[in-house]
Amino acid sequence: MPDRIICRVLTGPTASGKSGFALEIAARTGWDILCMDSMQIYRRMNIGTAKPTAEEQRLVPHHLLDIRDPEESFSVSEYIPEAERIIRQLHHSGREVLFVGGTGLYLQAMMMPMGMGNVPANPGLREELNLLALTEKGKRALHSRLEKCDPDTAARLPLNDVRRVIRAIEVTEATGIPFSHQEERPAASPFEWRVVSLAMDRNTLYERINRRVSRMFRDGLEEEVRGLLSDGVPETAQSMCALGYKEMIPYIRGMITAEQAADAIRTGSRHYAKRQMTFLKRIPNIRSVDACTPDACSHIREILA
Numbered sequence: 001m002p003d004r005i006i007c008r009v010l011t012g013p014t015a016s017g018k019s020g021f022a023l024e025i026a027a028r029t030g031w032d033i034l035c036m037d038s039m040q041i042y043r044r045m046n047i048g049t050a051k052p053t054a055e056e057q058r059l060v061p062h063h064l065l066d067i068r069d070p071e072e073s074f075s076v077s078e079y080i081p082e083a084e085r086i087i088r089q090l091h092h093s094g095r096e097v098l099f100v101g102g103t104g105l106y107l108q109a110m111m112m113p114m115g116m117g118n119v120p121a122n123p124g125l126r127e128e129l130n131l132l133a134l135t136e137k138g139k140r141a142l143h144s145r146l147e148k149c150d151p152d153t154a155a156r157l158p159l160n161d162v163r164r165v166i167r168a169i170e171v172t173e174a175t176g177i178p179f180s181h182q183e184e185r186p187a188a189s190p191f192e193w194r195v196v197s198l199a200m201d202r203n204t205l206y207e208r209i210n211r212r213v214s215r216m217f218r219d220g221l222e223e224e225v226r227g228l229l230s231d232g233v234p235e236t237a238q239s240m241c242a243l244g245y246k247e248m249i250p251y252i253r254g255m256i257t258a259e260q261a262a263d264a265i266r267t268g269s270r271h272y273a274k275r276q277m278t279f280l281k282r283i284p285n286i287r288s289v290d291a292c293t294p295d296a297c298s299h300i301r302e303i304l305a
């Protein structure tokens with residue numbers, strides 16, 4: 001039997017320094033970088049997504065950047081086969097891959113594929129329920145929803161087993177048959193995963209977020225969003241609902257000031273970072289590294305090697 005392919009991941013909250021560390025490590029090791037960011041997949045959306053620059057992309061090969069137009073939608077169910085294809089393609093050519101990004105749903109779906117119930121994933125429902133689970137009473141609400149449609153599975157699954165609770169709801173609602181009566185097909189990832197999540201003091205992270213937002217405005221975020229809208233990208237497009245873009249639209253329409261838009265992006269980014277950190281804690285076998293320590297880069301390399 002051939003050895004399992006190793007997939008390395010550098011993740012963490014927004015503005016924690018993932019791209020900088022990843023570029024340094026990938027350049028030294030010869031790894032390719034595979035984007036794990038749900039918004040960097042869009043063409044012409046560079047500043048608001050903090051996409052690697054053209055120079056950085058020349059330094060290290062990047063994959064799954066700029067693969068969709070802003071008018072198009074993109075889901076986790078489309079990301080998985082694309083990512084797996086690239087992993088295998090690179091492996092066959094003797095290259096290795098480093099996933100980089102903070103979209104926890106992509107990471108969870110890659111590491112823990114759910115094949116139970118013989119029902120395809122519903123990415124929209126899954127994302128909705130995952131976000132619900134992050135709220136104060138969300139886990140209880142999820143479990144109650146499962147109890148109503150499948151009391152047997154609800155009795156078996158603990159409140160904190162969010163992933164399986166969500167899958168049970170997904171299968172039951174899709175088929176009309178309780179998950180407890182479905183044929184179970186446990187699925188395991190075909191890859192070996194080594195995952196590092198960057199951590200830092202919350203005040204430091206928030207200050208980095210503030211600096212990033214200021215830099216985005218200096219680099220031309222307003223012009224980027226104006227250009228997308230003038231070229232016909234709908235305000236309701238999935239891409240334009242992203243953090244950093246949806247807050248700019250009211251400013252461009254003359255409804256708020258530039259500073260109000262910047263403040264909304266800063267606040268939204270802080271809230272998003274909190275959700276990312278909470279979500280990542282639910283994924284097993286993630287090693288945390290303090291991004292502010294002098295030897296952080298060496299420590300990350302040792303874990304991922």
